[in-house]
Amino acid sequence: MIPAIVVFTYLIIVLYIGIFAFRRSTHREEAEDYFLAGRSLGPYVFLFSLFGTNMTAFAILGSSGHAFNNGIVTFGLMASSSALIIPLSLFFIGTRIWALGKRYGFITPVQMFRDRWECSHIGTVVFVVQAAFLIPYIIIGVMGGGTALSAVSGGRVPYWIGGAVVAMVAMSYVFLGGMRGTAWVNTFQTVLFLCFGAIALVVIGVGMGGFSQSAEALLGSPATAPLLSRERVSPLFFFSYTFIPLSSIAFPHITIFCLTARKMNQFKKTVILYPFCMLALWMPCVFLGVMANRMNDVPQIQQKLEARRQLAVEGPSLMPDDRDQLREKMIADDVLLLLLERYAPIWLAGLLGAGIMAAVMASDSQILALSTMFTEDVFAFYGGKKRFGEAAQVHTGRLFIIIITIVAYAVALRVPQNIFDLAVQYAFSGYAALSPLLVAALFWKRSTKWGALASTVWAAVSVSAVAVFQYLVPAPAPGPPVVAWSIGGIEVLSRTAGGTAVFGLMPVVPMTIISAVLLVVVSMLTSQPSEATIGRYFSGPARAMRHETQKRTGP
Amino acid sequence: MKRALLLILVGVLYVLHQDVWFWRAARPLVFGFIPIGLFYHACYTVVIALVMWLLVSLAWPSELEERVGDEATGRDGPSRALPVAPERGGES
Numbered sequence: 001m002i003p004a005i006v007v008f009t010y011l012i013i014v015l016y017i018g019i020f021a022f023r024r025s026t027h028r029e030e031a032e033d034y035f036l037a038g039r040s041l042g043p044y045v046f047l048f049s050l051f052g053t054n055m056t057a058f059a060i061l062g063s064s065g066h067a068f069n070n071g072i073v074t075f076g077l078m079a080s081s082s083a084l085i086i087p088l089s090l091f092f093i094g095t096r097i098w099a100l101g102k103r104y105g106f107i108t109p110v111q112m113f114r115d116r117w118e119c120s121h122i123g124t125v126v127f128v129v130q131a132a133f134l135i136p137y138i139i140i141g142v143m144g145g146g147t148a149l150s151a152v153s154g155g156r157v158p159y160w161i162g163g164a165v166v167a168m169v170a171m172s173y174v175f176l177g178g179m180r181g182t183a184w185v186n187t188f189q190t191v192l193f194l195c196f197g198a199i200a201l202v203v204i205g206v207g208m209g210g211f212s213q214s215a216e217a218l219l220g221s222p223a224t225a226p227l228l229s230r231e232r233v234s235p236l237f238f239f240s241y242t243f244i245p246l247s248s249i250a251f252p253h254i255t256i257f258c259l260t261a262r263k264m265n266q267f268k269k270t271v272i273l274y275p276f277c278m279l280a281l282w283m284p285c286v287f288l289g290v291m292a293n294r295m296n297d298v299p300q301i302q303q304k305l306e307a308r309r310q311l312a313v314e315g316p317s318l319m320p321d322d323r324d325q326l327r328e329k330m331i332a333d334d335v336l337l338l339l340l341e342r343y344a345p346i347w348l349a350g351l352l353g354a355g356i357m358a359a360v361m362a363s364d365s366q367i368l369a370l371s372t373m374f375t376e377d378v379f380a381f382y383g384g385k386k387r388f389g390e391a392a393q394v395h396t397g398r399l400f401i402i403i404i405t406i407v408a409y410a411v412a413l414r415v416p417q418n419i420f421d422l423a424v425q426y427a428f429s430g431y432a433a434l435s436p437l438l439v440a441a442l443f444w445k446r447s448t449k450w451g452a453l454a455s456t457v458w459a460a461v462s463v464s465a466v467a468v469f470q471y472l473v474p475a476p477a478p479g480p481p482v483v484a485w486s487i488g489g490i491e492v493l494s495r496t497a498g499g500t501a502v503f504g505l506m507p508v509v510p511m512t513i514i515s516a517v518l519l520v521v522v523s524m525l526t527s528q529p530s531e532a533t534i535g536r537y538f539s540g541p542a543r544a545m546r547h548e549t550q551k552r553t554g555p
Numbered sequence: 556m557k558r559a560l561l562l563i564l565v566g567v568l569y570v571l572h573q574d575v576w577f578w579r580a581a582r583p584l585v586f587g588f589i590p591i592g593l594f595y596h597a598c599y600t601v602v603i604a605l606v607m608w609l610l611v612s613l614a615w616p617s618e619l620e621e622r623v624g625d626e627a628t629g630r631d632g633p634s635r636a637l638p639v640a641p642e643r644g645g646e647s
Contacts, residue, residue, distance in 0.1 A: 072590050072592055072593040073592075075593055075596050075597075076596045079600070080572060080596040080599050080600050080603070081572060083600045083603050083604075084568060084572065084603050087603070087607050088565065088607075091607070091611070095616055095619055096619060099619035099620065099623050102623045103622065103623055210588070211587075211588035212587040212588045215584055215589075216584075219581055219582070225581065228581035228590040228592075228593075229577075229578065229579050229581040229590065230577075230578050230579070230592055231578065231579045235573065235575055238573065239573055242569070264617075264619060264623075268615070271607045271611055272604055272608045274604075274607075275601070275604040275607065276600075276601075278600060279597060279600045279601070283593075287589070287593070
């Protein structure tokens with residue numbers, strides 16, 4: 001019961017931060033204040049909040065679960081590649097988005113696209129695709145909250161109540177505090193789960209009597225030795241994964257977050273320190289996930305190990321449904337909780353449970369981003385703001401937050417989680433395929449709205465195609481893939497145990513490359529925006545300043 | 556020249572992520588328990604931070620901030636020049 005009390009205390013603190021942010025806001029009825037915290041975030045809130053926004057429940061629970069089944073490769077696949085690509089995208093793209101936001105007052109990426117490419121309904125198409133990719137995240141967040149609260153309370157709080165409590169708390173502080181409340185809560189949460197990683201490593205390490213013995217024992221068994229190297233993963237698959245973090249800057253909640261910094265200098269600390277944050281959070285989670293393979297005296301872990309063994313040995317002869325059942329049993333997102341239950345004192349398990357809740361509740365930013373996009377890109381753009389005023393726009397945003405949370409909760413209660421796991425998995429690829437839009441808008445004068453439309457439609461179609469393919473062709477057992485299409489002996493399209501492969505690469509690679517090619521080709525075939533618009537985006541500092549001054553004072 | 560060198564450095568860093576040389580090796584166990592492949596990527600992450608520090612120190616795009624100028628200080632900044640409304644934006 002103690003862990004549940006600690007977690008509920010944590011939820012109350014988080015709620016209070018939202019109320020405090022609401023009270024601190026002096027321009028509550030202004031859209032820029034509510035949706036962007038008045039573009040006023042300082043360097044550390046910017047860093048921790050951005051990091052916290054990027055780290056969903058997967059960072060703690062999923063990373064250790066993935067490492068439990070796949071080994072140390074998890075860190076190279078997801079952590080070190082993100083540690084490189086995300087700061088680079090903030091450096092090259094984030095700073096430019098910030099500067100344009102300051103100059104032209106953008107609040108969402110679609111506003112920038114509409115202005116940059118002189119389009120309106122194409123912007124609406126981009127909004128629809130971005131929103132469709134974002135919704136599964138919000139639902140997954142509610143599901144994660146329900147599962148985590150139920151697990152931390154030892155089953156005393158049922159899943160449906162846990163999900164409702166977490167959804168209510170997240171909705172309340174987003175509703176009240178807007179971006180300011182969300183950023184402060186994210187900062188608090190990030191500090192908590194960064195501490196969580198270090199404390200968990202020390203406590204479990206001491207409990208296990210050091211890690212050397214466990215590492216040697218894992219290496220001594222043929223079943224677990226490959227977990228300490230990357231021999232089970234192909235270099236092509238590993239390379240493919242470096243495309244996934246391109247999605248980060250294309251996520252609307254991250255693009256919007258880039259607009260909240262008070263000064264551009266605030267990106268500096270984030271760019272430099274982001275890799276350290278990745279290291280501090282992911283290293284303990286991945287390492288402990290691998291080490292959990294040694295806990296074969298814990299019944300739940302024993303079941304997972306047995307399912308893995310059975311799938312490897314009998315998999316090819318089993319029916320697809322039986323294989324799926326074994327995969328369900330192998331899901332190891334709870335290994336960190338099991339390790340803590342075993343080795344941490346009960347009060348500490350409560351604190352660490354709060355850290356896990358912090359990671360699980362990262363869906364707040366997505367809820368706010370969706371509300372921001374709806375009110376700016378649809379409500380305001382189609383005349384709502386002009387007709388009803390800015391205060392009505394903010395009220396609409398708040399109402400939208402309530403509606404989206406209720407819908408997400410209702411769906412979370414009725415639909416199996418694995419459907420959304422799949423959607424989230426491919427949303428990353430979808431957003432990576434949308435990243436050429438940002439690059440073209442910011443760096444390529446010749447890009448056009450039609451090129452942007454082609455790229456966006458391709459992202460939506462290719463994500464749907466992969467999802468349909470995976471639905472129609474069941475995943476094989478670990479080992480050789482099922483080849484669906486080959487030319488001259490070269491495997492073009494295959495169904496692998498973990499997903500889909502195109503020429504041996506993850507689908508994200510062709511999706512992103514084709515998206516970029518389409519954008520270039522279609523742009524070259526269509527007419528570019530007016531010189532005046534291009535001038536506003538690509539002129540030098542002096543000319544741009546002159547242009548701005550002329551615009552305000554008249555010719 | 557400086558920026559070109561930094562871009563090359565970033566390119567090299569991207570290539571170094573693909574550490575095929577430790578692909579099948581688990582030993583040596585650094586400090587007795589960290590597999591060499593994992594230790595490499597931990598060190599690699601620290602090196603990324605150093606390269607980012609170099610980028611920020613030597614190639615910071617301060618011209619972007621100059622463009623924004625003193626006038627863009629949030630609420631008192633330029634009026635919002637938001638995109639065309641649909642009725643003015645034509646068919647797309």
